[in-house]
Amino acid sequence: MAEIVNLNRRRKQAVREAEARQAAANRDKFGRTKAERARDAEAEARRNALLDGVRQEPETLPRG
Template sequence: MAEIVNLNRARKTRARAVATEKAAANRAAHGRTKAERLRDAEEKARRDALLNGARLEHGPDKSGPG
């Protein structure tokens, strides 16, 4: 004989599993503290400043192509 399955219970169990996976993904994406976000923003600003400082700019008044 086949096992009797309550479809409502199976549907709710599946929905719970999907919600758990979605919650884990959201925690990974948004679960950082304010200090971590600020540290990352400062690090990105420092990297950008370093790259912009090393940028070579060629214009009509400078020698080089352009």
């Protein structure tokens, strides 16, 4: 005999599985710990400070 299948239950299960796959992909793509974000922000601040330290202002030419 064939197995009786509740189509509504199967559809909902498929949606849950698709959402779980999407959540896993998002965790891989966007998921970073607070410590990782802080470390990256500190490194960015150091780079910006270094660049600001060697920045040269353009000289203004006298008019006339």
